[in-house]
Amino acid sequence: DIQMTQSPSFLSASVGDRVTITCRASQTISDYLNWYQQKPGEAPKLLVYGSFTLQSGVPSRFSGSGSGTDFTLTINRLQPEDSATYYCQQSYGTPFTFGPGTKVDIK
Amino acid sequence: QVQLQQWGAGLLKPSETLSLTCAGSGGSFSDYSWSWIRQSPGKGLEWIGEVNHGGSTNYNPSLKSRVTISLDTSNNQFSLKLNSVIAADTAVYFCARGSREWVRPPYYYYYMDVWDSGTTVTVSS
Numbered sequence: 564d565i566q567m568t569q570s571p572s573f574l575s576a577s578v579g580d581r582v583t584i585t586c587r588a589s590q591t592i593s594d595y596l597n598w599y600q601q602k603p604g605e606a607p608k609l610l611v612y613g614s615f616t617l618q619s620g621v622p623s624r625f626s627g628s629g630s631g632t633d634f635t636l637t638i639n640r641l642q643p644e645d646s647a648t649y650y651c652q653q654s655y656g657t658p659f660t661f662g663p664g665t666k667v668d669i670k
Numbered sequence: 671q672v673q674l675q676q677w678g679a680g681l682l683k684p685s686e687t688l689s690l691t692c693a694g695s696g697g698s699f700s701d702y703s704w705s706w707i708r709q710s711p712g713k714g715l716e717w718i719g720e721v722n723h724g725g726s727t728n729y730n731p732s733l734k735s736r737v738t739i740s741l742d743t744s745n746n747q748f749s750l751k752l753n754s755v756i757a758a759d760t761a762v763y764f765c766a767r768g769s770r771e772w773v774r775p776p777y778y779y780y781y782m783d784v785w786d787s788g789t790t791v792t793v794s795s
Contacts, residue, residue: 564731594779595779595780597781597782605787606764606766606785606786606787606788607715607764607782607785608785609781609782609783612771612779612781612783613771613773613779613781616771616779618781618783650714650715652715652782654779654780654781657717657728657730658717658729658730658731658732659717659780660717661714661715661716661717662714663714664714664715
């Protein structure tokens with residue numbers, strides 16, 4: 564299985580800050596990388612697919628980048644509603660696997 | 671836009687069979703895959719498997735010996751059965767739609783873009 568890791572596991576930032584979350588795959592996955600946002604008690608919500616393509620309806624302050632084994636999710640101008648846990652997921656091969664998550668807290 | 675809603679037993683005893691059904695409304699069931707994912711504090715998000723619109727399945731090897739996912743296109747539903755459950759199968763179970771965007775055939779991006787709200791399944795004697 565392809566193992567996914569994320570860093571940091573937790574971060575606290577202020578409204579208006581720029582936040583970067585890193586995801587790393589245990590082998591190259593080209594750009595077959597998705598990002599999800601999950602709030603407590605809710606299902607994950609797709610934010611980005613194909614490493615950088617923003618899902619319809621997702622605010623443009625979210626952006627994704629990377630290829631190969633290293634990927635980033637950036638949130639520009641952090642908003643209070645961005646408080647959530649963010650997961651990366653590889654779709655290069657089955658079984659699809661997720662990262663352990665990064666919890667973003669608003670100061 | 672399709673919406674998903676699932677139902678099934680939420681409390682099981684060890685060795686029983688977990689059975690969940692997910693129904694879609696408001697959209698087409700064809701041309702997509704349909705996945706089950708679970709989330710537990712100990713293992714995070716774990717993809718269980720999927721069934722495509724043609725009925726072909728793909729399972730996580732870690733669960734393959736105990737899992738069956740099936741599709742009922744006439745009712746826009748798909749189901750999960752997990753045999754011989756143990757305490758470690760306690761989790762929130764989600765059903766989700768898998769979509770594809772072709773990049774350069776035969777390559778495509780695959781992502782799960784519609785999820786239900788999840789249901790908690792507890793395995794306890």
